[in-house]
Amino acid sequence: MSKKDDIRKFLVARRANITLAEAGLPDFGDERRVPGLRREEAAQLAGVSVDYYTRLERGNIHGASESVLNAIARALHLTDVEREHLLDLARLTPSAADRRTKTTAAAGVRPSVQRVLDNLAMPAVVYNARQDLVASNLLGRALFSLHFDSDRPNMARFIFLDSRAKDYYADWPLACSLTAAMLRYEAGRAPLNAEITELIGELATRSLQFRKDWADQDVHEHRTGQKAYAHPEVGTMDLTYDVFEMPGEPGLSIATFTPDEGSESADRLILLASWAATQEFDSTMISPDS
Known part of the structure; x- marks a missing residue:
């Protein structure tokens, strides 16, 4: 699986775990086709446009600033470990862990x-x-x-x-x-x-x-x-x-x-x-x- 797929599946899964009540958003009782937040709601909470959030969730995350990624982490209520994982997925250069040899x-x-x-x-x-x-x-x-x-x-x-x-x-x-x-x-x-x-x-x-x-x-x-x-x-x-x-x-x-x-x-x-x-x-x- 590509890193783009990893990013997409991770963000979609985390968005699906957040309820309107947990996000502090009103529930108007409308029928939802998917669990959790909609993309536009996640984008609103993160303070980014829906188009930009959609691009990130599709795995096009390279170039996103750490402040934007942290805002998404807060919007999706990521734990510290999950936030660090998101930053790892966005990293372009090999980490120290990558350079460890057998x-x-x-x-x-x-x-x-x-x-x-x-x-x-x-x-x-x-x-x-x-x-x-x-x-x-x-x-x-x-x-x-x-x-x-x-x-x-x-x-x-x-x-x-x-x-x-x-x-x-x-x-x-x-x-x-x-x-x-x-x-x-x-x-x-x-x-x-x-x-x-x-x-x-x-x-x-x-x-x-x-x-x-x-x-x-x-x-x-x-x-x-x-x-x-x-x-x-x-x-x-x-x-x-x-x-x-x-x-x-x-x-x-x-x-x-x-x-x-x-x-x-x-x-x-x-x-x-x-x-x-x-x-x-x-x-x-x-x-x-x-």
Whole structure:
């Protein structure tokens, strides 16, 4: 799909999500053929002409000023992540994310980073923009043991293509939706990244669920939140995840997973550690493409 198509579908989907009440416009009860705002209403809220807004929504966005794009973002009630995605789609020059090479993932992590992981008292994994699992500590390997069954451990592939994912993720539909939204966000940041494009194509070919979630045009940046994992050995754990970028390793992030103190999930995490100690895990990951 071309960038022009991406822009068109994204803006149309976001416009369809806004009601007259949310936009602060009067509802005269007239019949509407499409959900959400009409183009002229979106143009009015953004302070641009209908012709100009129509041109932008058709994907002819290059040359639009940042102030105009920000006005459209406000009119469509875009989140900060969605606004950033719109600016990414409008960008003409390659971003830093585009210039990252596959050697970033292939090199794994430095020994010093692995030592940091190994000294954390909670599950931790390192992953890249394509959601390849690049490294982990022992608890991280245990928590995501099903993912690591693959010779190319990748969170998106597991969620959409592995039948065990529906049992492992307590809210599998939400995991699917967020994963597709994260990939769309990363694809917008790095439209020339062939590895991300190839993964999206693979998932679209092999997963009906991915095609449905991808069509929603949602974008999401993984930073912090809660997820419930139904681990086959210790049961369900409600964990808070936090994601930290690695300035010394462009393109890689560390995700940690912690339970509330004194919770049943904390007790189960202790059981997970005991189980992990009996397994012959290699916490140092190799390249997903090796």
